Amino acid sequence: MSLTAAGATRQRAAPEPAPPREKALSTSDEKSIDRQGDIETATVDADIEEAILSNERDIATHVISVNDDPNLNPWTFRAFFLGIGLSAFGGVLAEIYYFKPQTVLVSLMFLAIISYVLGVFMETVIPRHGLFRYLNPGPFNKKENAFIVIMASASANSALGTEVLAVQRLYYNITPNPGVSIFLLF
Structure with a gap:
């Protein structure tokens, strides 16, 4: 019941029931829970398997690959060259625009995308045979990309x-x- 401006009371309508779920789990359906690595999965039907995501750790391990390939090498010429180059780019931009009213920030997403594009470009340009074979050990990998992004994002702040x-x-x-100035900032 609620009071109106004139002081009379009127009955409030009952809330509508929530719409039913599209596929309700009945007692006849078989539900089994399996653990695969760090993620629990539930099998509702014979051919449908869904991950049970109960906290942020489950979501992160579901979205991001947690498998590590020890054969991937992050310490390559490409990684150091691009990491130092993008670090200098981000650091110089941050210092130039630090005291200006409109600051320019180098985004972490920009660094990740540009490092991947430049890494794949260097993979195709640097020769794989002959004297330069040590500069291009193989395909550009995710460890190199992560190394470059960590290096560049650390110096992209003023x-x-x-x-x-x-x-x-x-x-x-x-x-x-x-x-003294150099050692203070170093």
Whole structure:
């Protein structure tokens, strides 16, 4: 019951029942739960198998592959070259735009995509035979991509010590020694 503006009461309508699920699990259906690795799976019918995702760990292991291939090498020339290059790109951009009103941030998604594209490009361009065979050991793999992204994302943020150096120069009229500045930011 609810009170209206005139003070009279009226009956509130009962809420409608929720629509039934498209496929309800009846008592005659067989349901079995199996553990495959770290994920529980439930078999409702003979040919339908669904993963039971109960927490964030289950979701992450369902979406991301948890299998590791020890033969994949992340320490390649491509990984170091692209990692250092993208680190310099992100770090320089972050420092140039640090004191400007409109900052430019290098996104982690951008780094992941551009490192993959450049890695596959380097895989096709660098020769696999002859003297340069050590620079291109095989196909570009996910470990190389992860190594490049971790390396580049670590340097894509501006160094907070830059503020200390700027304050010394602008407000206290102290020009710091370049060696001290480099070691402070290193």
